[in-house]
Structures are given as structure tokens and as C-alpha cells.
Amino acid sequence: MSVAKSRIAALAALAAVTLPAASLAGATAAQAAPVRAVPGYQTWQADVEQAVAPVIPWLQNRLGKGVEKPAIVLDIDNTALETYYHAGRANGPVLNVARWAEEHGVAVLFVTARTSSASARQQLEDAGYPVDAVCTRDHGESKGEGKARCREELTGDGYTITANIGNRSTDFEGGYFEKGFKLPDYNGQLS
Template sequence: MRYYLNSKISKILVIIYLFLVTYLSLIKSIKSENILYEPPNLGILKNNIKYYINSGQYEKDIEKVINKAKEYIYNRTKDLTEEERSKLAVVFDIDETSLSNLEYEYKYDFGFNYETWIDWVKQAKAQPIKPTLELYKYIKSLNIKTFFITGRNQLNENLNEDPTIINLKKAGYYLWEKVYFKPTNTKISTIEYKTNCRKDIESKGYKIILNIGDQYSDLEGGYSEAIFKLPNPMYYIP
């Protein structure tokens, strides 16, 4: 009789155990599905981005990168003559690297529309990103050549009247060698386009020692000794 009871109890315990294992596995599966398939809430993300910017952390993070870039430039060129430095080049991206479009981003809640973007560009009122501008001035003081490579299109055949050129000058940038605009209706990727531009710069006899941008697509593809990426939580360009 004792053996029978023990056997019966054992069967019950096994059934309970299997039930618990199945139940816990199901709960774990449900949780895993939520983690894997539910993306972050867009509204919360936008609020987090605004806090990151408005708290001053965004600017601090930019300053950290710029300071490292300046240190690199100093160490790279400190033993060179002015003539040797004149054969070196630094490449800058424009949007969210040299000029800030925060006013546009806030106005359209981080959305993008080509017509509203062109209207914003034509106003030529994007503000300089101050740490980048200071780096730019430091580089010019060393007689190093500067180039801009932008994803913007040229909007005026007369370069001096193009709003991007006007905006750069108003912001305090000066004496660059060339601004590369992305051709309208081109089918090549951003990486390929910007790589080709850097290749063109080096074909003219310059050595690019630093390339700085806010997108990885600004920086990939080679033709630069060093790359520095600025933070940009607002948009992504592949």
C-alpha cells in the first residue's frame, strides 16, 4: 500500500513539475517575443532626444570629439613646416557637423520633407556648430587646406549665390578649397559619392589627414588617415 501511495504521489509530482516547466517556458516565450518584436515607442524616443539636446549633453559630446580631433591634428602636424602642412587637407561634412539644423528639426518634429528642407536651406540661417568652427579656425591657422563634402544639392549655378555657400560664410567659415555638392538625381550611395570626392581631393596632390562627420556614411570608404564621428541622434543616412 505504501508503495502504491508513493508511486501515485510521484506521478502527481511529475505532472505538477511538467505543468510548471511548460508554464514558465510559455511566460518566458511571451516576454522574449515582446523584447524581440516591439520596437521603442517613437514618442518616448523623441522626448529623450529633446532632453539629450536641451540638457546640454549633446553639445558636451560634440566638444569631446572635437577636442580629440584637435589633439590629433596637433600631434600629427607639430613637427611639420608650414609648406609641408599646406599639402595636407581636412574634410568636413556640413549638416550636423559644421552647421546645425536644430531649428528645422524641432519645427517639423524630426520629420523630413524635401520641399520644406529646400525652403530651409534657401534661408541660409543654419547656425554654426561652435566647437567645429573653432576646430576649423585652428586648422586654417596651421595653413592646412579644408574641404566640405555635403549631401546637399547645389541650388544656384553661381556658387557665390548658392544658399549653402552663403550660409557657411555667415556662420564664420572661410577660405576653403572646394565645397562638393551631391549631384541631383544621382543613384550612387552616400558612401560611394563621398569616397569619390575624397579620392578626387587626393588626386590633386593633397593628403587627407582627418575626415569629420556625423554619419558613418560620411566616414567610410577610406582616403583619410583618421576619422572622427560627431553624435547625431536625430536622423540616419545610410
């Protein structure tokens, strides 16, 4: 099997575990598609809006079932913040989800591959995000390992991570969340 085919197979297996079934076909098709330039801002925003549209209905359903200490986890770069397009600016559709969560008693947690929580927290607060916790990757950890460790620690603190929102496969590695919502990364071009 070629390296490209084995990478596609590995990503398809990951998507089957971490993403809703409806997203599986799109995720594998996107991985097989040829690499294209990062789209313009308006296209990205439309794609983000489509990806997060099911989050609030999902949260409403979970809250209706009496989940204890519910939380959402957000990745930072090119998820919560428009790092590629407008450094430091909030990604509007994701900010709307975070604000809805805060208004309904759902903790807003951030898990990032960054290694400094102080600067990350400040950027997020400056962009208008409610921030209940920020967990960063330790030096020497891979992105996926660090993010999985963070979610495990947050779960150990009593949070029920009902929704995990990110734009890279590493945002979903290792579990410790109920449902993943993947934003576009355009074949890895938005890190």
C-alpha cells in the same frame, strides 16, 4: 541573423575600419541602444565637444611630421552647421577646429550629400567658416558614394585629408582620409 543584428554587425565593421579604436566600443554600444528622442541642445553640444576634443592634438601631431598639403574634411548638416537645432548657425566646437586649422595652414574642405555647392558655400561663409573647397554629391549617387568620390577627388588634387569629421556612417564610407572623428547622430535621428 535578424535585420537589426546584421545592421549592427555591418556598422560595427564600418566603425572598426574608419573610427579610432577608442571610439569603437561606444559606436557599437550606441547602435545597439534603443532609439531615444534627440537630446536637448546643451547635451548635444557637450557630446560634440567630446567628439572633437582629440582633433586638434591629432592635427598637431600630423603637422609635426611634415604632411604635405594637409586638410580636414567636414560634413555640413549637423556637423559644421547646427541644422537640426538652429538652421544656418555654426556648430561652435567644429567652427573652433576649422579656425584652428586655417590658422595653422590646414585646408578646410567640405564634403556633403547636398547637391548644390553654391548655396552650401554661402551658408558656411555666412556662419563664419573658412572654406577652401566644397564638394557635393552628384544626382543619382548614394550619400556614401558621393562623399567617397569627393574625398578621392580632393586627394587627387594633392590634399592629405588628415581628419574627417562627420555625424553619419556615410561620412566615413570609402576611405581617402587618415582618421575619422564621429559626432553623435543619436541612432540616425540627426541626418
